[in-house]
Amino acid sequence: MPPEDAAPRTMFEKIWDRHRVLERPDGQVLLYVDRHLIHDGSEPAFDMLRRRGLKPRAPDRIFGVPDHYVPTDTRETAAIPDPARRFMVETLERNSAEHGFQLFGLKDEGQGIVHVIGPEQGLTQPGLLMVCPDSHTSTHGALGALAFGIGMTEVTHVLATQTLWQRKPATMRITVEGDLGAGVTAKDVILHIIATIGAAGAAGHVIEYAGSAIRGLSMEGRLTLCNMSIEAGGRAGMVTPDETTFAYLAGRPYAPKGAEWDRAVERWRALATDAGARFDREVTIDAAAIAPTVTWGNSPQDAVAADGQVPDPTQEEDAERRAAMQDTFAYMGLTPGMPVEELRIDRVFIGSCTNGRIEDLRAAAAIARGRRVAEGVTAWVVPGSAPVKRQAEAEGLDRIFTEAGFDWREAGCSMCLGTNGEIAAPGERVAATTNRNFRGRQGPGVRTHLMSPAMAAAAAVTGHITDVRRMTGG
């Protein structure tokens, strides 16, 4: 128990304080790392380690999974045609064998995108400090962990020492109060937040999401929300662990069991931000003001309501901003002021660490059921993990998708970033459930629009961006 007169602390501060090893005069703090997740892009860090003659200090705290470079039409590493990509998957396998850390290999029943499998395996737990060489590590904060992405040099440092130097970030609370409207999902909430505060709106801050709308989200929804904290510039995103969190974690392979579980839950309950604790910034959002949301530009902040219009660059007074917008309009093939629903779609991608979980696939299948993918549209469903895939198949979702004309594939990052070679063609317009609409992300010249799984499924069957409320009578 903290002393009576202890200053009230935020959840972030409680976790930070517990992991502090020492502080340097320049303000850098050495933190102990509980879990180190790595993926198939991590070889440079092992290479650095090897060249310095070092070995991982705590292999039992390292968990690896191939996701970025894996094909989604086979589970055979040897069948990866491109040697550079095959090398990435093979070296992760070799590093695991050499150093003895747990690997969820391509054929493992737990394989999937690193940010999907962490929570799914129960590796992600409230109060832990977790790192991974990937910006979307913020995802894990949905369970009340402090989780952030780190660079390759830092990965080498964590491998060698199980600690990490960090400067203490500022804190920010985003409170979403009220009820979410029909067709509005966690994806719409986070797109709306980023459109409101800007893609750099949370720079340097750890975000705590609060309010009745956040408490009402499922675990999957919270994972989607925290996943995109980085797209608002946040260092991490967090949600207070509660009954939803505990119910989600109970019985997962790496979750505590028996008496240990009870003690853990007691500890986890104490993580909540104390009454009276101060955040460096507070933002309040009205849940009722959030519509199904879609992006039109090349930044996640370029988002509008699905029944709205793209902006008109000529209305922009700042000359520099106007020129940038016109450039975006040319790249994205937009007409000023056009309704977003008039945008015709060539491809649909349902998946990623943002929206590749079972609930996402259920939402997309609910729209796809009994409908057909529109003429000329190629639509893919890529489950976020092998367990998600098995669960979806047990529920018959794969049948719904394939009967509607979707491609049902194996788990991985796939077209989210296309590092595995799965990309769209130049000029193609993609409705994607991913988190980044940057130029060229899904292939050179490709135009990406971010949206929820239900919205992406709606786009697939109508052939253009469609407000999902039209499909459900909401």
Ligand SMILES: CC(C)[C@H](C(=O)O)[C@@H](O)C(=O)O
């Ligand atoms: C490849 C990886 C380092 C990168 C990230 O940091 O997020 C990727 O996952 C992405 O989504 O762009």
Ligand code: SF4
């Ligand atoms: S699914 Fe996309 S955002 Fe997530 S880790 Fe993979 S490439 Fe990055």
